[in-house]
Amino acid sequence: MTEPILRVDSLAKSFGGVRAVRDLSFTVSAGEILGLIGPNGSGKSTTVNVLSGVFPPTAGSILLGGEAIEGLPEAQRVGRGLSRTFQTARVFPEFTVRQHVAMGCHAIRQVNPFASILPFGAWRGEQAGIDGQVDEILRLCALHPVADRPVASLSSGQQRFLMIATALAARPKILLVDEPAAGLVEHERQDLAELIRGIRQRGIAVVIIEHHMALIMALCDRIVVLNFGAKIAEGSPAEIRANRAVIDAYLGEAA
Amino acid sequence: MSKHKFTRACAALALTLVAGSSLAAEKKLTVGVADALTGGGAVYGLPQANAVKMAAEEINAAGGIKVGADTYKIDVIAYDDKANPTEATNAVRKLIDRDGVKYILGFCCSGSTSAVASFIGNEKAVMLVGNAAERSITTKKIPNLVRTRPPADYTGQAAGTFIARKGQKRIAVLGALDVGFYAQYVDSVEREIKKAGGEIIAREVFSLKDRDMTPQLTKIRGLNPDAILVVGYVEPAAFVYRQAVELGMNIPRYGFTSGSEEQFLRVTTSEQMEGVWDLRPTELTLLSASKNGIAYHANYTKKYNASPSPSSPYAYDQLYALKAAIEAAGTVDNTDAVAKALRNLAVPPQVVMQYQPVDGKMFDVNGQAYTSNGAFQWQKGKWVFVEDLPSDSKAYSQFLSTLN
Amino acid sequence: MNRILVLLPWLLALALLAVLPQVLSVKYYLHLSILALIWVIVAQGQNLIQGFTGYVSIVQAGFMGIGAYGSTLMGLNFQWPLWATMVMAPLITALFALATGYPSLRVKGHYFAIVTLAFNLIIVIVLVNYSELTKGEAGISNIPKPWGGNREAFYYLALALAVSLTGLAALIARSRVGEILLAIRQNEDLVAALGIAAWKYKLFAFVISAMYAGLGGALYAHFQGFINPEIFGVAQSLDAILAVILGGSGTIAGPAIGAFLVVFLPEILRFADSFRLILYGLILVLATIFMPIGIVGIAKAAFARLTRREAGHGG
Amino acid sequence: MLAVRDLRVSYGGIEVVHGVSLDVAAGECVALIGANGAGKSSTLKAICGLVPASGGAITFEGRDITRASGHAIVRAGITMCPEGRQVFPQMSVIQNLRMGAYTRNDSEQEADLSRMMDMFPILRERQSQAAGKLSGGEQEMLAIARALMARPRICLFDEPSLGLAPKIVASVFETLARIKAMGMTILLVEQNSMMALNLADRAYLFEAGQIVMEGAAGALKNHPDVMRAYLGH
Amino acid sequence: MLIEILQQTINGLAIGGVYVLIALGLTTVFGILGIAHFAHGSISMFGGYLTYFLATSQGLPVLAAIPVALAAGILLGVLVEVLAYRPVRNANHINAFIVALGLTMMVEGINLQLFGHEQVVIPTGLSRVFRFGGITVPELRLYVIVAAIVLVVAMMIFVERTKTGQAIRAVAENRDAAILMGVNVRTIPLIVFGMSTALGVAAGIMVGALFAIAPGIGEGLVVKGFAVLILGGLGSFPGAILGGTVLGITESIAAGFISSAYKDVIAFVVMILVLLIRPQGLLGRAP
Helix, strand or coil: CCCCCEEEEEEEEEECCEEEEEEEEEEECCCCEEEEECCCCCCHHHHHHHHHCCCCCCEEEEEECCEECCCCCHHHHHHHCEEECCCCCCCCCCCEHHHHHHHHHHHHCCCCHHHHHCCCCHHHHHHHHHHHHHHHHHHHCCCHHHCCCEHHHCCHHHHHHHHHHHHHCCCCCEEEEECCCCCCCHHHHHHHHHHHHHHHHCCCEEEEECCCHHHHHHHCCEEEEEECCEEEEEECHHHHHHCHHHHHHHHCCCC | CCHHHHHHHHHHHHHHHHHHHHHHHHCEEEEEEEECCCCCCHHHHHHHHHHHHHHHHHHHHCCCEEECCEEEEEEEEEEECCCCHHHHHHHHHHHHHHCCCCEEEECCCHHHHHHHHHHHCCCCCEEEECCCCCHHHHCCCCCCEEECCCCHHHHHHHHHHHHHHHCCCEEEEEECCCCHHHHHHHHHHHHHHHHCCCEEEEEEECCCCCCCCHHHHHHHHHHCCCEEEEECCHHHHHHHHHHHHHCCCCCCEEEECCCCHHHHHHHCCHHHHCCCEEEEECCCCCCCCCHHHHHHHHHHHHHHCCCCCCCCHHHHHHHHHHHHHHHHHCCCCCHHHHHHHHHCCCCCCCCCCCECCECCECCCCCCECCECEEEEEEECCEEEEEEECCCCHHHHHHHHHHCC | CHHHHHHHHHHHHHHHHHHHHHHCCCHHHHHHHHHHHHHHHHHHHHHHHHHHCCCCCCCHHHHHHHHHHHHHHHHHHHCCCHHHHHHHHHHHHHHHHHHHHHHHCCCCHHHHHHHHHHHHHHHHHHHHHCHHHHCHHHCECCCCCHHHHCHHHHHHHHHHHHHHHHHHHHHHHHCHHHHHHHHHHHCHHHHHHCCCCHHHHHHHHHHHHHHHHHHHHHHHHHHHCCECHHHHCHHHHHHHHHHHHHHCCCCCHHHHHHHHHHHHHHHHHHHHHHHHHHHHHHHHHHHHHHCCCHHHHHHHHHHHHHHHHHHHHHC | CEEEEEEEEEECCEEEEEEEEEEECCCCEEEEEECCCCCHHHHHHHHCCCCCCCEEEEEECCEECCCCCHHHHHHHCEEEECCCCCCCCCCEHHHHHHHHCCCCCCCCHHHHHHHHHHHCHHHHHCCCCEHHHCCHHHHHHHHHHHHHHCCCCEEEEECCCCCCCHHHHHHHHHHHHHHHHCCCEEEEECCCHHHHHHHCCEEEEEECCEEEEEEEHHHHHCCHHHHHHHCCC | CHHHHHHHHHHHHHHHHHHHHHHHHHHHHHHHHCCCCCCHHHHHHHHHHHHHHHHHCCCCCHHHHHHHHHHHHHHHHHHHHHHHHHHHCCCCHHHHHHHHHHHHHHHHHHHHHHHCCCCECCCCCCCCEEEECCEEEEHHHHHHHHHHHHHHHHHHHHHHHCHHHHHHHHHHHCHHHHHHCCCCCCCHHHHHHHHHHHHHHHHHHHHHHHCCECCCHHHHHHHHHHHHHHHHCCCCHHHHHHHHHHHHHHHHHHHHHHCCCCHHHHHHHHHHHHHHHCCCCCCCCCC
């Protein structure tokens, strides 16, 4: 773990007078899983939205692989290697699973999509390469049995895996997953943990927001805890579990 | 030639003659009407279509059109063009292509009329335009098109002279200046006023659907004009008169709206209208109308249970002009000959409007007819004919010939 | 085999359209057919933005107007040959679409619809009032017609353009761009999150759709020989939407069928006289309620049921 | 009190609940547990009329309410505290609570209102704030209080802990226990099987749209299959 | 100059009031049912026509004709909801929009058929003019402005203070949760359409008394109504009130000081500019 993939420095975001995120700094390295936890409304999702470019930050900098990206639009950040998923399932219901994942490849395709309008030429050749890549991702995410089914027919758990698969198709250096386990049951959660470890093995950094503490504690290398938009703790799962401030603000005595 | 053959030929000839004469008694001439029968333009179009139908019935009752030995009874087909150019083209194409009609009347509104005028020159048909006032319709010298209503600027010239004579120098205009012929009317007025040393100090616009003219009037009030000139359709124009009074403007008001008393009184009170001038063609207004006009008004009212619109006789006169032209040309099939005959026609005795012939002809070389213009004033709830406006149809006809 | 089955209706329709002028005895219907072919082009454009991208644009007739006036005025003022101005018309329209698309496409849903409607109103107001250039409400007549106004020749020109532009629409729909447009229709936020600059594709769809309209407008001008602002009002933009909905939104055949309906329906309803407007509206309401997927959608569903039943017999 | 017999629910032709039967007696707390998509929430939604039942029967206090519309079911005495809280975000806390009493015409609404605010002091503190501005935990409290404002005879809870911080989850279950102690009849759907089984008297285990196990909560909690699949042991 | 600005502001207030009422009707329907109710303008005009008809042909006093027209308008609005919008409730929002366009044609056609194509003006007999220094205010305009304010306040009270009003808000904010509160979500749309149409008919009567009712006027009004909604923010009551007033005055000032020919263009450009700077409208909520 040398130079971090993502370096967030003094990040702040306000809506009107409400300071949703304040003075937040942390780093993520290649192959690391970072947990981002905190009570509802503590600014976790806002952080993800600011990192991915849905909102511009009010202040602070975001360095991806050493390059400042805080001024870039959402789409270009994906091209630079930062992908994300959403809290609630967001999918293209009319596509097949395979088409859906292939959509994720657009950010890194070398051939201009407009060239594909011509009835001949480049994109057929490229399509074959994409097919191979999509197959690989589908296998990784255990979606290959349903590859040709319409997305609308998938269960909500499968749709969550599909979101991750589609984000992976853009070959990210870092993947932000927003509450991936919400609504999953135990065995699905285990599959999810397995998948996220598999993603880490490919050298991709993962930032995960989650309320399911067992999952977070088992999965994360490091955890950042937010409360009222500010970082109150950072450290290994064991450190966090023992942190007084975190117990008071978030975990409670039971955990 | 054998005797046998000869008898057969004689029999055939006799049969032809008999058949021919019997056909002659039943011949039918279909004329088409393309006009706005629904929508906003129907205020003008529907009475025109009614007027053509009424004229057809009268002519049929009086024995029809006589062409050589044949007598034609007139049949009228009317299609709605909604005052829309595409629909008007479709309607006329249908009349010509499908119904085989050669004579097309009506045409209240400028846009749809111009659309048809742009292709009628290539057709074996004759087009008679009614109320549409856009000047360019008769500047193109289309040989098979004539128009009964004079262009607006012919009237505008007369109106300008009249206003100049009244001595006001600074005139503010408020009108439907986005409509070509209204703008042309104002241009003519301006030319005459300038000759007398006056000027037009404002040209404010309202559109057909505007009813609140106070913003424009407030601006005009701030300019302190000597008089105001209102040109446009009566529906919005009536509001200008009312709101000008409400804004406390007590200056002479001139107009070119051709609205009836009833139309104005829906919007204004009679007091609000008192003294307003309307400078316009001498159309169907009872006080100024001829004997024909009074009869037309009575017959129309009886037949359709509503007063005819002031401009509807433009269409009524079309059919009488057409009848006279066909009879003069001696053919219903040769439209070129009929078109030529229209251009050589003296004003037929049955027409309602008071035409001012040019060189003794109803239509000039451009196919344009001219009525006289009059100054009308609102006095105690009524439009009163005050005087004829000085109108020179011959001079205007020459001017029109210079345009294209 | 399947491919042929899919192509068959297209080939049949094409053959029918190709011989149509020869079999029509009443040339009035040829006139309407030419208008319908022009509307096929306009509706295919509308479908790109409305059917595929999911943005209801109400400015299609306004863009027709820009194409029509663009072609006419270039011919009038620069004396360019008719063919050159007709090629330029969609390009000029594209410029306008770029300028209006940028602000319009920043908003979605009903906002977008109303903003484009406002643009259509603005186009008409400017065409009416900028009379030094456009001759205002009186319109421009005697616009040159190709082949001296030979309608049969014009029919084949319109047919060739309608067919090739329908083909182009099909190519776009099958391309990756088309796929992205469909994705935008389903979930635009996700598209952006996947690293696709959605605005580029929306603008592309909007501009191409406007170019279709621009060409359609130029064809209209040189077919009718007369244009005025009224022809390009909001009512006609609504006709374009109607054509797409009635025929089948998001399909290739739908707008083509819808275009013929839009042109011929008023003709068929002529018997209704002054009740026509009421009847026209009623048909629109009933069609949307009872066949929301359009004629093509219904036909496809019926076809699918038929083949399924046959397959069932076979098994 | 509440009896569901052979209930079937379909969405767009796809059946997701295949003949479920369950009972809730007065004063009882019953939990529905099982995997996501197993049909628990759909069953709940069918009971309170948010989705139509495609088959089977639901009776409440002897009355058939299978085909009744949502508002009639509320009037009959069934209230649901929905998944994801579903407060009215632009309305104030107090307006939200008043909406809870929408079906009531009695004169004790204001008294109930202040009782609720005694029970949940945070709501009194925030009474004139827009509900959307509350934190997730506070919104959950509001949703529960709002449901109680209807004075229901049975209260349905759909995933009350979903998406909440662990500390808040604990306090939500404390609240549910208090409501249970007040004698309220409860039907609870919950992902967090352990906490649900700790609270409930009886439970039904759902799998793929069917009930595969039922019994006393304690018994289910110690069942080896349940432990392995749902309790993460 | 100052007098002119003041006069123009007062000029704009009357039409602004009409815009507010039209926009409030549109915004309630939009906020609660997500329908862009394009036929609203034509239905409003129907109410205006009816008032005219009752007051002239039937000889009713105008003040007696108004409630009858309101009742008839409400009935029509409710019928439209049940027969036309309800069947497309669950379909794509484009479909509801197309239905709205079809309805507009139908109602326009019905208006033409029943009341003809001549413009009508509801006779009120109010022709006095008040003068304050250089500023003139016709009494009819004054009453229209006052009536518009009264109606707006009445509606705010209804929505904020009554149980039904709160239920309407609840349905707008969260339909499912409203069902769970025991709100009958089948009757709420009827109430909403009734209320919205009542406001529309009131606007139609004002237009008919102050100006005129004629074919096409309703469509023009509904387009302006939507412009107001966009200006103020879709679904926002205060937004509709502010937006309508702003649009009315903007038009008046634009016509008086910039160009009467392009006053509508200026109004739409203002709308588009606001949208560019604040896409959610002046008082709309941030997304």
